Amino acid sequence: DFLVRRVISVERTHYPLTCLVLPGREMNVKLVYQTARFDARAMTRFLAQMQTLAEALLDRPNAPVAALSPLAEAERRQQILDWNETVEAYDRYEHFHRRFMRQAKQRPDAIAVVSGDERMSYGELDARSNQLSHYLRGAGVKPNTLVGIHMERSTDLLVGLLGILKAGGAYVPLDPRFPAERLAMMVEDSATPVILTQADLADNLDSRDAKRVCIDTDWAEIARCSRQITDIDGHPENLAYTIFTSGSTGRPKGVQIPHRALTNLLLTFERRVGFGVDDVMLAVTTLSFDIAGLELYLPLMVGGRVVLASAEDAADGDRLQTLLREEAATVMQATPATWRLLLTTGWTPNPGLRMWCGGEALPIDLAERLIAYGNVLWNVYGPTETTIWSSTVRILPDASPITVGLPIANTSFYVVDEAGQIAPVGVAGELWIGGDGLARGYSGKPEMTAERFVTARFGAVGQRCYRTGDIARRLEDGRVEVLGRLDQQIKLRGFRIELGEIEEAHAKVDGVLSNAVVLREDPARLVAYYVERAASALTPEVLRQALARTLPDYMVPALWMRLDAMPLNANGKIDRRALPAPDAANVAPMADYLPPQTELQQQLAAIWQEVLGLPRIGLGDNLLDLGADSIHLFQIAARSMRVGLAVNASTLLRHPTVAALAEVVGATATPARPIEAPSAGPSLAQFQRKRRRPAVMETAVAATAVAATLGNSD
Numbered sequence: 102d103f104l105v106r107r108v109i110s111v112e113r114t115h116y117p118l119t120c121l122v123l124p125g126r127e128m129n130v131k132l133v134y135q136t137a138r139f140d141a142r143a144m145t146r147f148l149a150q151m152q153t154l155a156e157a158l159l160d161r162p163n164a165p166v167a168a169l170s171p172l173a174e175a176e177r178r179q180q181i182l183d184w185n186e187t188v189e190a191y192d193r194y195e196h197f198h199r200r201f202m203r204q205a206k207q208r209p210d211a212i213a214v215v216s217g218d219e220r221m222s223y224g225e226l227d228a229r230s231n232q233l234s235h236y237l238r239g240a241g242v243k244p245n246t247l248v249g250i251h252m253e254r255s256t257d258l259l260v261g262l263l264g265i266l267k268a269g270g271a272y273v274p275l276d277p278r279f280p281a282e283r284l285a286m287m288v289e290d291s292a293t294p295v296i297l298t299q300a301d302l303a304d305n306l307d308s309r310d311a312k313r314v315c316i317d318t319d320w321a322e323i324a325r326c327s328r329q330i331t332d333i334d335g336h337p338e339n340l341a342y343t344i345f346t347s348g349s350t351g352r353p354k355g356v357q358i359p360h361r362a363l364t365n366l367l368l369t370f371e372r373r374v375g376f377g378v379d380d381v382m383l384a385v386t387t388l389s390f391d392i393a394g395l396e397l398y399l400p401l402m403v404g405g406r407v408v409l410a411s412a413e414d415a416a417d418g419d420r421l422q423t424l425l426r427e428e429a430a431t432v433m434q435a436t437p438a439t440w441r442l443l444l445t446t447g448w449t450p451n452p453g454l455r456m457w458c459g460g461e462a463l464p465i466d467l468a469e470r471l472i473a474y475g476n477v478l479w480n481v482y483g484p485t486e487t488t489i490w491s492s493t494v495r496i497l498p499d500a501s502p503i504t505v506g507l508p509i510a511n512t513s514f515y516v517v518d519e520a521g522q523i524a525p526v527g528v529a530g531e532l533w534i535g536g537d538g539l540a541r542g543y544s545g546k547p548e549m550t551a552e553r554f555v556t557a558r559f560g561a562v563g564q565r566c567y568r569t570g571d572i573a574r575r576l577e578d579g580r581v582e583v584l585g586r587l588d589q590q591i592k593l594r595g596f597r598i599e600l601g602e603i604e605e606a607h608a609k610v611d612g613v614l615s616n617a618v619v620l621r622e623d624p625a626r627l628v629a630y631y632v633e634r635a636a637s638a639l640t641p642e643v644l645r646q647a648l649a650r651t652l653p654d655y656m657v658p659a660l661w662m663r664l665d666a667m668p669l670n671a672n673g674k675i676d677r678r679a680l681p682a683p684d685a686a687n688v689a690p691m692a693d694y695l696p697p698q699t700e701l702q703q704q705l706a707a708i709w710q711e712v713l714g715l716p717r718i719g720l721g722d723n724l725l726d727l728g729a730d731s732i733h734l735f736q737i738a739a740r741s742m743r744v745g746l747a748v749n750a751s752t753l754l755r756h757p758t759v760a761a762l763a764e765v766v767g768a769t770a771t772p773a774r775p776i777e778a779p780s781a782g783p784s785l786a787q788f789q790r791k792r793r794r795p796a797v798m799e800t801a802v803a804a805t806a807v808a809a810t811l812g813n814s815d
């Protein structure tokens with residue numbers, strides 16, 4: 102041994118870690134470390150890595166340093182094999198809709214789906230989806246045929262999804278809330294020959310050559326088809342769905358998911374996370390987010406019940422609370438934003454409710470609040486490209502740090518360094534995922550597919566892996582901690598957004614010379630910066646309207662800042678960190694800014710400013726134009742109530758200026774009525790619809806102004 106290892110631990114040393122290398126006839130390495138920061142196991146492993154590296158240097162003195170791995174064989178095996186021992190046999194032909202059909206035979210009268218006042222039994226859902234599947238086959242749907250689904254949330258949505266899958270086809274969610282131009286891109290890129298829709302939505306869609314089937318107005322014809330079906334065999338590699346996600350090149354990209362991947366996920370959740378015949382799932386997620394698949398299919402596969410929350414319910418903490426209670430939900434899956442929304446309304450988890458949280462990092466304070474009453478909470482992690490979730494972990498008290506756990510069945514995780522080698526435990530690298538959850542690739546984009554779906558040189562020979570772009574590290578026990586992103590992909594209230602796509606959309610607007618979009622925190626919102634060409638007369642409102650034509654609401658920035666020049670770094674690239682934060686100093690006076698006068702108006706304006714993170718709000722500024730979303734509404738309501746002002750979300754929607762609100766609040770006796778009847782005023786859906794329309798800016802925007810304009814909504 103040329104290297105004598107020695108680890109010395111001490112409680113009190115000035116540095117967290119000191120490494121002494123003492124050359125001589127044999128080289129001595131001594132580590133001195135603070136025991137509060139490191140443990141003996143990590144230090145011993147670190148020394149072993151140094152030894153491995155030193156030996157490799159001697160063996161291959163001419164190799165580039167990056168090509169040498171510090172991992173000793175034992176650690177390599179642990180990382181590649183032991184922590185990925187996830188192989189579990191399953192029937193790849195056990196597609197969820199086949200199991201659903203068996204459930205329908207066993208319990209035809211049990212309620213399968215609830216949506217508002219509608220209830221549909223297993224028998225009815227089965228029969229109706231059989232009829233639709235015969236009809237769709239007649240319209241040319243075969244295995245791997247993509248069928249667009251452009252429908253609101255109702256029991257019919259499940260008839261539609263099951264009908265498509267039973268016909269052998271795969272569905273493409275075409276969200277009714279997306280702008281027409283975006284939907285047209287998705288229809289074009291996926292080349293769907295058939296689109297399933299409903300009469301009042303059909304006109305929103307430029308469906309080109311696709312045949313439209315209206316599930317409501319065409320039902321009389323569909324109902325002529327048989328209520329029975331016998332042949333539903335499908336190959337596990339056939340497509341189940343294609344879901345579009347934000348694309349950095351300026352166009353959304355379609356992720357193609359085969360049945361095998363969906364089946365593996367559903368069976369894992371049934372077995373490991375647990376969902377049974379007596380369970381009731383409150384489904385809150387829009388179909389265009391892949392995780393909706395778990396909420397809708399897992400209950401139907403096992404004979405349980407799915408309760409569909411409408412988009413309005415899902416954006417309204419009070420309504421969600423009521424639904425959870427009235428429908429006696431036992432499981433809900435949601436992003437951290439929705440869990441926070443619920444807590445903002447004063448909700449405490451219903452006894453026995455199991456919570457699945459995913460889609461973005463689970464903050465520890467949120468986790469602690471959710472488990473404070475003894476409820477079961479799972480943190481679930483995974484990209485669309487590896488099918489819904491790729492890892493799960495139950496969060497127990499004192500869970501710090503929050504991890505995403507270990508991979509699910511038939512799934513492998515690798516933390517890979519820049520040289521494409523496995524990173525040592527504790528060292529950050531990119532998370533690569535292999536196994537049965539992998540998508541086929543991106544629809545019609547072979548180059549993009551080849552870039553992200555790669556063949557890994559470690560692990561099972563030639564294993565195909567998806568490079569997630571997530572920065573992660575392994576903990577001592579193998580669990581994976583997600584630390585951030587390698588690229589410009591962000592999450593805003595659970596929505597996956599490529600900032601590059603928003604920047605591309607800006608770049609297409611006449612007069613924009615350069616631009617950058619960043620996510621700012623407190624409050625979380627998108628801020629766009631732009632430099633305009635001389636004499637282009639661009640205003641934030643012009644930009645907002647242009648973007649709203651192709652981007653969903655949640656991708657339209659809340660604020661724009663005009664700059665004279667973009668800050669650049671040494672490489673001539675935009676220096677994002679040097680972009681100024683919007684604050685009072687860089688807001689130029691708006692022409693008709695009316696300062697709040699009375700004490701009440703000032704109090705209200707201060708709350709709005711704080712919640713929306715805006716430096717100043719005038720009497721006439723419309724909340725709907727200030728980038729407020731449903732979470733902001735609830736935060737404003739909660740803070741107002743705290744100081745004894747009778748404000749709730751629907752009051753805000755009906756009186757969206759400080760002036761108007763002060764009038765009604767002033768007239769109401771305190772303490773406030775906590776909840777008004779939801780039917781009394783404009784609903785959140787109307788609020789969201791209104792926000793999609795170009796807003797009339799009441800205020801002129803002065804040059805160099807930070808202008809608050811319409812922003813995101815969930």
Ligand code: AMP
Nearest residue numbers: 459460461462481482483484485583597
């Ligand atoms: P999506 O494709 O919309 O499901 O987004 C996937 C991305 O969301 C992942 O690559 C992560 O960056 C992030 N993500 C999802 N779930 C989690 C989680 N539980 N913890 C941390 N990040 C998450």
